[in-house]
Amino acid sequence: MELITQENLDKTRRWLRAILVIGMILLILFIIFIAGLITYGKAKGPPPLAVPQTTIFYAQDGKTIIGESIHNGENRYWMPLSEISQEVIEATISIEDRKFYNHYGFDVKRIVGAIIADIKAMAKVQGASTISQQYARNLFLEHDKTWKRKFDEALYTVRLETNYNKDEILEGYLNTIYYGHGAYGIEAAANYYFNKHAKDLTLEEAAMLAGIPKAPSYYSPFNDEQKAKTRQKIVLQSMENNNLITEAEVNKAFETPLQFNTDHDITHKQIAPYFQDAVKLALKDVVKLDERTIELGGLRIYTTLDPTAQEIAETNIANIINPKSEIQVALMSMEPKTGKVRALVGGRDYIKSPFNRVTQAERMPGSTFKPFLFYAALENGFTPSTKMRSEPMNFPYDEGRAVYRPDNYNNYYANDFITMAQALALSDNIYAVKTHMFLGVNKLVETAKQLGITSDLTAVPSLALGTSSVKMMDMVKAYGMIANGGISVTPIFIEKVVNHKGEVIYRSKREKEQVLDPALAFVTAHLMTGMFDKKLNSYTSVTGQSIANGLTRLYAGKSGTTKTDSWMIGFTPQLVTGVWIGYDRDETIDIVAERAYAKRIWAKYMEEALQDKPFVGFKPPKGVVPAYVDPANGLLATSDCKNARLTYFVEGTEPTEYCSVHLPNGEEKHEEKEGLEEQPDKGWFERIFKWW
Template identity: 50%
Template sequence: MGKGKYNLGSKLLLKLIVWLVAVFLLGAGAIYLTSFLLGPPDLQMDQNTILYSTNEEVIGEERGPEYRQWVELSEMSEEIIAATLLTEDQNFYNHHGFDLKRIMGAIVKDIKTWSLKEGASTLTQQYARNLYLTHEKSLTRKIKEAFYTVRLEMFYSKEDILEGYLNSIYYGHGAYGIEAASNYFFNKPATDLTVAEAAMLAGIPKGPTYYSPLNDEERARNRQKQILTNLLDKGIIDQKSFDSALRQELIYAKNSPNSQEKTAPHFQDTVIKEAAELLGRKQKEVRAGGYSIYTTLNTKQQKLLEQQVEKTVQPETELEIGALAVDPSTGGITAMLGGRDYNQSPFNRTTSAKRMPGSSFKPFLYYAALENGYTPNTMLMSKPTSFELADGNVYQPSNFNGYYANEPITLAQAIALSDNVYAVKTNMYLGPERLVDAAKEFGITSKLPAVPSLALGTATVNVKEMVTAYGMLANGGHELQGHTIEKIVDREGKTVYKHKTKKGKQKLDQKTAFLLTQLMTGMFDRELDGYMSVTGSSVSDQLSRIYAGKSGTTNSDSWMIGYSPSLVTGVWAGYDDNRPMEKVAESAYTKQIWAGFMEAAHEELPVENFTAPSGVVGIPIDPVTGLRATPYCESSRVMYFEKGTEPEGYCTEHYQKEDKDEEKSMVEQLFNLFR
């Protein structure tokens, strides 16, 4: 009877074992079949996006939630690879994703403790978890992990898995992957790690906080010694290397990406925003997309701009600066300063702030005037003037400090001296709608009211659109799109975007653009001094080349925008809260910054002059009368006219004065003879 019960029990146990084996085999088969049908899983994970300057120098790294720098297996030191395998998965090259011996041991411990705490994960399982899952300890997560592990082993090589693991594992302090960890802890790439450094890093992933040498160096050193001992026992290093590694003093850099000084941070933000628009992706996806973005930034010009601002602006003031430099032949932004201190305020005052440009808006008006019959010697009266508007109101603009010529002045002088009455008269003559249209031709997209005061820059615009608009004058009237990106390469090395470098469409009349440019050089020419000095007189002595430009000032804003054929730069200054600039020096900052930067930037640029197109003639003109100059004129300036519009008459005013002076001198001599 007892024997029968024993046989029955044995049969039941055997059936149970067979049933369990069958279930296991069916389950395993189902997992493998499903894994095969699902195909290879996507290995892509967040990677830092790298930004490069024009000379392909790294200017910054943008990242998503995880700080990671991807490197190939061949770019890692042999020591870190060996130490990692020995520490995390000694049988990595011998299993197919699961280490059955370790699993059985873990199961026994879990049964004893009635928990799921014991781990037996292979390197492949850890990689699957890092890629697709959380670190939650649950049966559901383990089943999902098994599926991903099988798929990884089924479709990828051991080298692919090992490379991915070493680029994804967390080393603490925000560093994901061996390259980020190597840079963070030792300020060096993973390929240059010593045996001691590799052993230290290999011990961290098991407990990134617990084994961090920055949190407890003694504990981390003990784990490092254990790993070095394992390397010695396995014959991976010899006794000499072991002893040397133990003696090596490790110096920690703590090179956190968040603490590094960024190059042109406002520019980098603009690059990411532009890249997101070009690629049709969110900014956070671009930051973590592993792209290589080749930008238009000239690091030398960027440094010069920052130095000039720091040199010019008093450190204690709350006054802000927005400055932008653009290559007028391409539209590439070569330097950008969105504010004086990015850490204090990441707000970009060159692209996001809308401010009144003052008289720097006048070139758009005078372009329209030249297109409608004005010439450089067109004369209008400069005196206090009231304008009665259609609604019955009276508008009375005033000149700076209430200065007026109280006589007719030429367009050349009106621009050089920034005469407001001349500008408003011109705007009223053309019609304010024509000025709005002209500004749009220059690429101004901000909303502009068609009112008389628009001639004096009372609408709000941003620095970028103003600088690129001036760039169209610098390049002879071609359409210009300010941009920061030349090329984008994805993580696979494929170029996904390349900026077209062809010249933009001819938007402005070439002759008119040249005539206006020549008139705008007058702000630095003391020959055009009249009832007051030319507006660029404070910096004209600093300039070694011919530049064209225009300044603008309101109660709360100061602007200076100017250009050569090679570079156009705009500088704005003001307070973020629009308070008035009460100190005279504050309004002068923009010209000083502009002049200092342009001179320094042009030291490495070829000397170029503005080239007159066919159909334009240059004639010496007396600035006061607007007629052809004679040897008797006190001053003269070569002015350019569209052929057929140049003045025919010669200045006689100074000749008559000279003649009268000679007659008076002769009378005095005769009188003296008979005294």
């Protein structure tokens, strides 16, 4: 028994000696490592404070978008720590790095805690960066999430900690951190948000500002005051946890109303401001850049903006809309073949309302949704000559539990058969809903999604008349796909991005995908020219008659009107443009003149934007054949049909029967026509078809 005990003791001693030796070796290595870091930091010296470089935005013609390139909307001041409110200092340290004065740049306990939290959540849910690390990151222009960047950041942190004292680091941090809206540093933030100096900030103001840098766009009180107040409460509670203020002071500060500064100089936003916002959103979502890099990375952003087209859009909007009206507007214009957005107007006054009605708003498209329905119909056996009766009727749905009764505009009905070509040109609602119900209500949803509509759509009879709200950008994109022969179109705002070293870090790529049948897309586009052709007049006038006389080239398009929305979207092979008119708070459009704004703005814009462009026609793809038909019945026209109209059909679906209605003395004529050249003069509209 004694021998066994002695043997165990010897083993224990050997283990203890081994642990002691390993421990000593690790301690020596750790000391060498720390000494090496300190030596490195001292040898490299204090890191130079990088001067942030302004990002410049260029238009399509290579000229700068002036407001952004001169001042970039930035305010910068450097204030000594003694000139910064103590409440700001305490609030910042409490929420960002409460052990700031007790560590040497890295909070090991916090790092370990963050790693454990991330592992438990299987995602990055907790940060562990100290103020020193964040300041080091702010001295870098590259904010990419690579291991090299993290390693470089750590070395910068060492250099900061070994060459500057804590107050100097804190001062630098507070003077460089981004507080949103172009305000860098606490003095600029105090001025921007509260119109005062940093030294004069109160506890409640300091807590509000200290909470913003974590996510400036998210926690800015000017973007979302409720989220900002929630963040302010967290900052105040962290100060209480650090024994800097009492619970009573927390409650008092949180309940004290804040007097924000609303007098901001945003003149830098005056050149296509809504377009600029769309570009910055694309820089975040597509190029994957953070806010600070976008603002201060010294980037050169080459955009797709056409300054001339933008000016034409803004000028016509200003000239056509009554300046006393509160009605709003949205316009988007892009090239259907490339997706390059050439002009964008998201509202009438950016200063009053930066809400972008092109990219953010969802509104009912009305009859502008019908081309999607008629494409689906063509896909399922319909042709431009397919006839159905236009008359008042009820449409039972939901297994007979509900009834939908649509009306035509002004309650005008043919009370007779009309063709698909007439139905789209006249915007006949009865024909549209009949078609929709024949195809099945889910078919239009499928087709709209295929065309790129991202909004939720309700599969009901009224969807044929555009009763589900959609985004304008999606609608213009969908029309662009039809104009482009069924090839997908993605709106592009950025051509390329060059970093401060002159390296191209992003270049837009055009990926072609044939989504729609090219023959059916072409026939749909041709059907959409009918809204401007008076030959399709029937029981009422074509919907584009009021602007047709002012158009000098062939356009395809569709208008749409609901009680609250007025739309016009149309295109040539070179340009597709959408215009929306309406009130922000769903007020009805009761003034007749306001309902006409969308068409008038669209017509004036398209004519002027294309004024110096050549006449380019749509080229019929294989599988499409032309035929002159009588618009009233959809049959092949004879020489006696004075209203004959050139129409395109998918090969094999063109009519084979000749019209006998217009023969003299009611005689029937069956002989075959030898060719289209024997047709009578068809006027300006058909002559323009030489470009198709």
